Amino acid sequence: MGEEKLVALQLMRKFLAFENSNEPLQIKSVVVKEGLKGIIYIEAFKQSHVANAINGVSALNQFNVTMVPIKEMVDTxxxxxxxxxLKVNSYVRLKRTMYKDDLAQVDWVDVAQSKVNLRIVPRIDYNRMRGALRTDADRNHKVKRRPMPRLFDLDRINCIKCHPSREIGGEVTNDGDF
Structure with a gap:
């Protein structure tokens, strides 16, 4: 839970605690919008009522309270x-990364964790060195070239592994042999 939501809950508890006292809090609502970090909207008739409500709440700065202009109140x-x-087996178009504007198929969706798994045609650059095979020139030189989307080609990977200039240490091992 975000810090803003925790502060809103703290203000709600404070409102309930002061509700039947001699000086109840005179705020009408507290709103936290998703995506606006560090902003909490507190509705009251006067700015002094807001200042009284946030007094003692350590996460809020009492000197950084501003009123929302009337023209912007509806928009907020x-x-x-x-x-x-998203539905399983439906198609989506990606907006970011190397796969921008590519079509992908939805494999599974986890709504609780806001996660989705996609099936996509990979864009593998078989000529680019990776990991220990990279040279210093490769590390410093960044090329924003997008490889063409192609299905995975096991023969090309095996060809790269067999090339003598691309071996790592000259040792060949099978899975599980150390």
Whole structure:
């Protein structure tokens, strides 16, 4: 849970604690919007009521309270259209990374953890050295070239492993042999 939500819960508990006292908190609502880090909206008739409510809440800075202009009040609480739910075996188009604008198929969806597994045609550059095979020039030289999408080619991988200039240490091992 985010820090902002915890502060909102703390303000709610404080409101309930002072509700039946001689000086109840005079705030109307506390709103935390997803995606706005470090911003909490507290609704009240006066700014002094907000200052009284946040007094003693260590996570809030009492001197950094600003009023939202009347023109922006409606926009701050506007509900954004809900994101459509992904279905297994449906197709999606990626927006970022090397796979930008590529089509992918949804393999499985975990709504609870906001995770999705996709099937996608890989973009493997068989000519680029990786790991211990990289030279200092390869490490310093960054090329933003996108390889063409191709299905995985085991023969090309085996060909790269057999090439004598690309061996690591000259030792050949099988899985489990150390």
């Amino acid at each position: 609480l506007r509900v954004v259209k809900d994101i459509p739910q």
